[in-house]
Amino acid sequence: MKGEESVQLQRIEKRVFPDNSPSYAEILLTTIQEMNREENLLTALDLFTQRSLELFNCDLAAIYLFEQGKYKLYSISSRDDKYRETVMLSEFPQDFRETCTEVVEMDEEWVLPLSHFDKTLGAYILKGKRAQSKDERLAVFVKQVISIISSFIFERMLRIDSLDREQALTLLLRGTEILVRADSEEQLLSEAGEMAMEILFLPGGFFLLESAEGTWEMRSPFGRLKQEMEWDWRTWVRQYISKEECCLRNAKVHFLDIEDNPFKWERVWIHPLQTHSGVVGELWLMNAGKHLNDQKQEILAAFI
Known part of the structure; x- marks a missing residue:
């Protein structure tokens, strides 16, 4: 996955903030590297939503994952408790605007789909004002972010499924011995x-x-x-x-x-x-x- 990230990030124009702080791409690359070092998916997603506040200068970032036919809130980070409380009391997708792959820079809420090869994984939500709302390159960057985080989630889910199957097989074998006796x-x-x-x-x-x-x-x-x-x-x-x-x-x-x-x-x-x-x-x-x-x-x- 690291090679794929590098190729994608090379296509993202580096935009340095006025105070010479790291560019969008540099912040994202550092975030993904840190997420890869986390064993727990929830911890990794918490790190991503926290960094999203900085990347998009928004008031709230949240990730819902699609499990057993329902969307479940996995991670939420916010600058203001009022945004957090609103989302915590809401149901996805009915209480949010329609999911859309196209970003309208001036919108106060973005609801973006997370998917991998037509497999629905969840949704990525950004709410609140953005200082960079007039920067057209931001919309392109968002699509790159969605692609990378979707690949990350899909890979982690495959890993979790593999470990669960291995554990289940071990329990089956052990249980069979008990049943025979x-x-x-x-x-x-x-x-x-x-x-x-x-x-x-x-x-x-x-x-x-x-x-x-x-x-x-x-x-x-x-x-x-x-x-x-x-x-x-x-x-x-x-x-x-x-x-x-x-x-x-x-x-x-x-x-x-x-x-x-x-x-x-x-x-x-x-x-x-x-x-x-x-x-x-x-x-x-x-x-x-x-x-x-x-x-x-x-x-x-x-x-x-």
Whole structure:
């Protein structure tokens, strides 16, 4: 990535400020070098938004990243608390102006897309007055900044995904050894549930299995469901099982949107459990959001 940065930065005209302070390109290059030395993505983005206040002489800089179908505020830096409070109380994208790749120098708010090869990564927001608003070269420079920070975020996300997959594989292998040593079906299900929760970072779930009498029973809850003593979650779940009857022997992964629960879970992911005789049950996994990213779906498939 460093070689790509150098090529891009060579195209940026060096503009020295009146007090002979570093140029736009020099500040950006130093910032990216410091970000590359940071192991934590959040720390690196905090550094970038802080330097953005200097680069664009603005009152606020913020970065939202697109995760599991939603935009999440990852980093915000400001000169004035009123700007910070406004953004913290806002929802993206509905409370902001439309995202645009073209910069209008005189605008008080810029909402710029972060993307890499058509993959949406998030948004970069700049708010407040700018002393350089009449400098046409600033608009060109902004596009270079967006390209570089998008590449940085994409590279870091790939690195994080790789580490998560490696960790999940280690847990799968270790968990398999534990499952093989299980003395009973109940112990097997209990261990498998805890293992699924640990690998997928989900809050809880249970197994829905067919009994010898042909009925479907909720067994071996794990996570928050196992710990919950006051809430009658089994009665709550039955309303969704009744909706689910037509799909019980569906061999595909599917989901149901859920509501009316104390943990504000939005969706339950349902994965069929199959043997040579067909579907014998399902693994129900609660999720605080409405999406399982591609990585988690791959890990879940490997686990099942």
